[in-house]
Amino acid sequence: MMRNPTAACRWFLAIVSLALMVGGTAVTGCQQQEKVEAPAQVHTVTGLGDDAGKVAQERNLTPHDVVAALKTYMPSGRLDDYVMFASGGHSGQVLVIGVPSMRLLKVIGVFTPEPWQGWGTGSVATEAVLRAGDPSGRKTSWGDTHHPALSETDGAYDGQFLFIGDKANSRLAVIDLRDFETKQILANPLAMSSHGAAFVTPNTDYVVEGGQYATPLGVRYAPIEDYQKSYRGLVTFWKFDRQKGRIDRDKSFAMELPPYWQDLCDAGKLESDGWVFCNSFNTEMATGGIEKNQPPFEAGVSQRDMDYLHIINLKRAAEVAAAGKVETVNGFRYIPLQTSIAEQLLYFAPEPKSPHGVDVTPGGEYLVVAGKLDPHVTVYSMAKIKDAIAKQSFEKKDPYGVPLLKFDDVKEVQVELGLGPLHTQFDAQGYAYTTLFLDSAVARWSLGGAYQSKHSDPPWKLLTKLPVHYNVGHLAAAEGDTTTPNGKYLVAMDKWSIDRFQNVGPLLPQNFQLIDISQPGDRLQLLYDMPIGIGEPHYAQIVKADKLHSWEAYPEVGWDPHQQAKHASATVIGKERVERKGNRVEVWMTAVRSHFTPEHVEIRKGDHVVWHITNVERARDATHGFALPYYNINLSLEPGETDTIEFDADRDGAFSFYCSEFCSALHLEMAGYMLVKP
Amino acid sequence: MKARIRTALQYAERPALRATARAVVGPRVPAHELRRRPLRYWLPTLLLGAAAACLVASIFLPYWKLTLHAPQYPKGLHVHAYLDRMTGDVAEIDALNHYIGMRRLDEAARLERSLSIIAVSVIALLVAAAVFIHTRFAAYLSLPAALFPAAFLVDLQLWLRHFGTHLDPRAPLSQAIKPFVPPVLGQGFVGQFSTVARVEAGFHLALAATAAIAVGLYFHWRAYRPLAER
Numbered sequence: 001m002m003r004n005p006t007a008a009c010r011w012f013l014a015i016v017s018l019a020l021m022v023g024g025t026a027v028t029g030c031q032q033q034e035k036v037e038a039p040a041q042v043h044t045v046t047g048l049g050d051d052a053g054k055v056a057q058e059r060n061l062t063p064h065d066v067v068a069a070l071k072t073y074m075p076s077g078r079l080d081d082y083v084m085f086a087s088g089g090h091s092g093q094v095l096v097i098g099v100p101s102m103r104l105l106k107v108i109g110v111f112t113p114e115p116w117q118g119w120g121t122g123s124v125a126t127e128a129v130l131r132a133g134d135p136s137g138r139k140t141s142w143g144d145t146h147h148p149a150l151s152e153t154d155g156a157y158d159g160q161f162l163f164i165g166d167k168a169n170s171r172l173a174v175i176d177l178r179d180f181e182t183k184q185i186l187a188n189p190l191a192m193s194s195h196g197a198a199f200v201t202p203n204t205d206y207v208v209e210g211g212q213y214a215t216p217l218g219v220r221y222a223p224i225e226d227y228q229k230s231y232r233g234l235v236t237f238w239k240f241d242r243q244k245g246r247i248d249r250d251k252s253f254a255m256e257l258p259p260y261w262q263d264l265c266d267a268g269k270l271e272s273d274g275w276v277f278c279n280s281f282n283t284e285m286a287t288g289g290i291e292k293n294q295p296p297f298e299a300g301v302s303q304r305d306m307d308y309l310h311i312i313n314l315k316r317a318a319e320v321a322a323a324g325k326v327e328t329v330n331g332f333r334y335i336p337l338q339t340s341i342a343e344q345l346l347y348f349a350p351e352p353k354s355p356h357g358v359d360v361t362p363g364g365e366y367l368v369v370a371g372k373l374d375p376h377v378t379v380y381s382m383a384k385i386k387d388a389i390a391k392q393s394f395e396k397k398d399p400y401g402v403p404l405l406k407f408d409d410v411k412e413v414q415v416e417l418g419l420g421p422l423h424t425q426f427d428a429q430g431y432a433y434t435t436l437f438l439d440s441a442v443a444r445w446s447l448g449g450a451y452q453s454k455h456s457d458p459p460w461k462l463l464t465k466l467p468v469h470y471n472v473g474h475l476a477a478a479e480g481d482t483t484t485p486n487g488k489y490l491v492a493m494d495k496w497s498i499d500r501f502q503n504v505g506p507l508l509p510q511n512f513q514l515i516d517i518s519q520p521g522d523r524l525q526l527l528y529d530m531p532i533g534i535g536e537p538h539y540a541q542i543v544k545a546d547k548l549h550s551w552e553a554y555p556e557v558g559w560d561p562h563q564q565a566k567h568a569s570a571t572v573i574g575k576e577r578v579e580r581k582g583n584r585v586e587v588w589m590t591a592v593r594s595h596f597t598p599e600h601v602e603i604r605k606g607d608h609v610v611w612h613i614t615n616v617e618r619a620r621d622a623t624h625g626f627a628l629p630y631y632n633i634n635l636s637l638e639p640g641e642t643d644t645i646e647f648d649a650d651r652d653g654a655f656s657f658y659c660s661e662f663c664s665a666l667h668l669e670m671a672g673y674m675l676v677k678p
Numbered sequence: 679m680k681a682r683i684r685t686a687l688q689y690a691e692r693p694a695l696r697a698t699a700r701a702v703v704g705p706r707v708p709a710h711e712l713r714r715r716p717l718r719y720w721l722p723t724l725l726l727g728a729a730a731a732c733l734v735a736s737i738f739l740p741y742w743k744l745t746l747h748a749p750q751y752p753k754g755l756h757v758h759a760y761l762d763r764m765t766g767d768v769a770e771i772d773a774l775n776h777y778i779g780m781r782r783l784d785e786a787a788r789l790e791r792s793l794s795i796i797a798v799s800v801i802a803l804l805v806a807a808a809v810f811i812h813t814r815f816a817a818y819l820s821l822p823a824a825l826f827p828a829a830f831l832v833d834l835q836l837w838l839r840h841f842g843t844h845l846d847p848r849a850p851l852s853q854a855i856k857p858f859v860p861p862v863l864g865q866g867f868v869g870q871f872s873t874v875a876r877v878e879a880g881f882h883l884a885l886a887a888t889a890a891i892a893v894g895l896y897f898h899w900r901a902y903r904p905l906a907e908r
């Protein structure tokens with residue numbers, strides 16, 4: 001073979017040059033690729049130049065202001081370290097806020113319709129959640145959200161679920177943090193109003209709902225003159241089924257309490273695991289009646305120097321309920337007061353007058369009670385409480401027979417902070433923070449006992465008071481009510497803002513004030529004011545952002561967010577259809593940038609219409625809306641979501657429906673007609 | 679194996695057939711020669727064998743990657759083309775392509791994709807067979823494999839041209855986006871998108887096979903030509 005070496009060389013060269021040519025092109029391709037993907041150069045600030053100084057001067061900023069700005073400013077695209085879930089107050093919603101930037105990220109629709117999210121604006125599934133929570137069957141379109149509670153594992157936030165209570169109607173909602181949507185609303189079958197919801201036990205076995213204004217159990221009438229006989233307080237323990245992501249109503253139960261006005265609660269943890277603590281006021285059992293020349297409530301409920309801290313053995317209460325020692329009203333179980341006393345489930349301890357918060361320290365050793373008309377916080381020792389109960393050392397019993405522990409037996413210490421102490425949170429440095437409503441300040445004070453070694457200050461001592469603006473209610477330190485507080489930040493939730501913001505008329509925004517608590521001793525720095533213009537928030541919780549693992553889009557096309565599973569009526573491209581059975585018309589529609597299929601939906605007046613729409617998109621943020629005028633419908637169809645609307649076509653006409661999310665350049669063209677023939 | 683082929687040739691019955699077969703497979707290496715210079719004869723075998731192995735391995739790796747950059751896709755959109763399939767953001771790219779009336783990516787090169795695994799396996803086998811052929815026919819057997827990377831790119835470019843120039847005139851943006859030819863390698867632009875096409879690991883393996891064949895055939899020529907001339 002290869003008789004001619006020249007010929008052999010020729011084809012060899014041809015192949016090599018071909019290889020080089022192809023290889024060369026490939027290499028060129030690679031280089032271009034690298035050019036595009038090369039990371040932008042990062043310039044590190046080493047010193048503030050003249051420009052920064054000039055801006056500070058022009059804007060009249062002090063060095064302190066500049067530092068505060070640097071601590072909170074987020075360059076575009078930078079994400080916050082923490083996320084705060086705040087009650088939205090009268091809005092009935094939950095606010096999601098980035099910390100430290102204090103940027104509002106979302107307003108989650110809970111008790112109130114929220115059109116952008118398609119929450120209660122026509123979607124059959126969301127309507128069902130809202131209507132399940134209607135007290136007494138009346139369509140209720142607002143709530144007074146108070147205390148959000150993140151689900152916990154071993155006493156630390158796990159980022160899976162959020163619970164929030166509605167004070168106005170004694171309701172509880174469950175939000176799934178995979179998609180930040182409300183999945184369940186329950187109305188308390190026994191109570192009219194509740195303030196102490198929601199607080200979770202360390203593994204979220206129970207969600208605690210403390211009461212508020214005493215009423216006859218089961219929401220019925222009794223004359224106010226029969227107050228002591230017929231009116232009752234209440235605490236409810238809702239059993240959470242984490243697997244289903246729902247409260248299990250049948251496994252939940254309540255405890256009948258004397259008709260004091262129970263307030264906030266907190267669940268014990270570690271040392272106090274298995275116990276629940278609730279404050280109360282109006283142990284005077286005042287019934288008001290200013291118009292009848294009786295003392296008004298504000299005076300009547302503030303007569304006594306001491307009210308009662310409720311100490312509840314939840315572990316044993318659950319056993320008593322499981323043993324069937326319960327009664328039922330409206331199909332809901334509760335442990336009668338006398339049973340609780342007989343089974344040793346309930347004790348009282350005196351607490352300084354008209355308290356607001358009871359907050360358990362991270363290790364569960366102490367309970368901090370702030371009596372809002374007393375300048376102290378009172379610290380109770382769980383060890384001493386257990387001891388006193390074991391010795392059955394009681395001062396006396398309340399009028400209903402509940403044993404009352406002796407104040408000096410269970411008190412660890414009282415720390416004088418200032419006027420109007422309300423709520424307390426904790427950090428990792430062994431400090432506690434208490435809001436002072438009347439002083440308009442946040443107090444930092446040192447814990448003693450097990451926390452003494454964490455700081456170099458004397459124990460149980462006020463260290464500093466930082467003025468806030470104004471009339472501060474709750475406060476939230478980062479993970480500050482868990483077993484693992486890691487607070488760098490604290491947010492003071494001010495009820496009044498007076499002069500802090502542009503005047504927007506007589507109804508002023510609330511003020512969330514961000515405070516840097518990372519330095520020890522008396523060093524606290526106010527960083528930022530965030531106006532809240534949607535309602536009066538109460539409590540908030542702040543979680544490390546990396547604990548949240550929410551979906552970027554629904555896991556598969558045709559997803560039912562309300563079941564967190566494939567939707568029974570999902571459809572795919574090519575299978576869209578309209579079917580008629582008598583006067584029942586069923587529509588299976590798809591939505592994709594930038595069209596609905598079908599675009600003509602032809603029906604007759606009087607038809608009953610069931611209409612499923614599947615957003616078949618997989619791209620992040622490719623949400624479509626579905627707005628149907630005159631029928632009060634707007635849906636939010638997030639990537640992969642299927643949702644259903646159902647209505648009687650009682651009005652004829654040519655109704656133009658359209659996509660109400662600006663999904664694409666041809667968004668306006670994403671429309672169609674529902675043609676209802678007379 | 680080599681010994682068995684030699685035996686088969688020796689016992690071939692018809693002299694004419696025997697002569698043709700000998701002309702195709704070429705001379706055998708005498709045992710003493712193989713012992714004297716093993717590297718000289720093993721080198722082409724190893725290189726051609728490696729080429730066949732590279733080709734077979736390339737079946738399991740992506741050959742080509744297209745990345746689309748646009749402001750609203752901060753992570754970009756990516757399509758990986760294997761010999762028989764495409765993976766990545768195919769659905770999203772199809773969704774975007776419908777605006778300009780481009781056909782679904784799934785409709786491209788269906789025949790090629792359905793045959794590619796078998797075809798590459800066969801041409802790899804031909805290279806493996808060339809190890810036993812000691813004449814210029816070894817080059818003929820290796821040629822399809824050597825040319826495969828170029829053929830892949832040419833076919834891909836033809837499909838890109840076909841897709842880019844056969845846009846549905848009834849598409850929403852058919853007035854705004856004129857027919858275009860996306861480059862098979864390097865950067866292109868369409869609408870707000872800049873595209874970068876590059877070859878991937880599978881292609882690099884196929885290219886390595888081409889190089890191994892080229893070098894292997896050179897050593898093949900150097901080793902077996904003197905035997906034939908003897």
Ligand SMILES: [Cu+2]
Nearest residue numbers: 624659663670
């Ligand atoms: Cu749209």
